[in-house]
Amino acid sequence: MRELSLNILDIAENSIKAGASIIDISLTLRGKLLEISVRDNGCGMDADFLAKVTDPFTTSRTTRKVGLGIPLFKMAAEMTGGKFEISSKKGEGTLTKAVFVIDSVDFMPMGDIGDTMGALIMHAPNVSFFLNVDFDGRVYGFDTMEIKDVLGDDVAIDAVEVIDFIKRTVKENFDNINGGIIL
């Protein structure tokens, strides 16, 4: 994985597979610390599974729905001197949270978060996605419900033109908030 937005895509794909109807992605910058969290209301994990979910080697093929994605995300955060946390409750959902130190040489570029949102919405058009960006108080919120309200019943959110619009608008707004602070 070369970009944080690809890690976010991969982690949120787990939420889709867990049957979530709401997936909430937050990017919060406070000084040198960037916190990325993905919260869902999917099927969650029991304590046994949760305990080994960050270990790529105890995650066997039968538990393949998680595999390498979480270990890679954890490693990306820890390499910068940050940290990783995952909490989950069976039947309630999962919260995956990673903190990155943005001036570390090992801090990965963000990449295109618009592309990530576009790919997620296309994959799971019925899921409600939220993206909350808060960089030292400069905020941007994206919500698929707002898009669906505008579109009404006639036009699907996963139509190619709409996905293209979502990708562009999310990227533009994120870039405005970011203002070049992180790559």
Place this chain on the structure above:
Amino acid sequence: MKSIEELKAIKAKMQAEIGTRDSLTDADTRIVVGMATCGIAAGARPVLNALLEEVQSKRLSGVKVTQAGCLGMCRLEPMVEVYVPGKEKVTYVKVTPEAVKKIVSEHIVNGNVVAEYVIKNI
């Protein structure tokens, strides 16, 4: 807000086209991209983007781009499966955005499989 206005314009344009483009039916061509960790790490997202751009710019109706999990051979990702109604499934491997242009124009539009990216030829 400028972006909401743009979205409304997209909606109006698409409403005008309704009837010429219905939801997915059996008669449609499906293009499936593997988007598990292996696919994403190998570059599946740019491949997905390139597919959407080609479908949009060529205004291909009856073509649906979708995503799946791991398609089974992680070392050959990004993988793309093409299902043309009445034809055998074609699996493309190590697909790049450049390969996508060729696959869409030669296979999806003209019906000629692009042999150089087909799994059995790698």
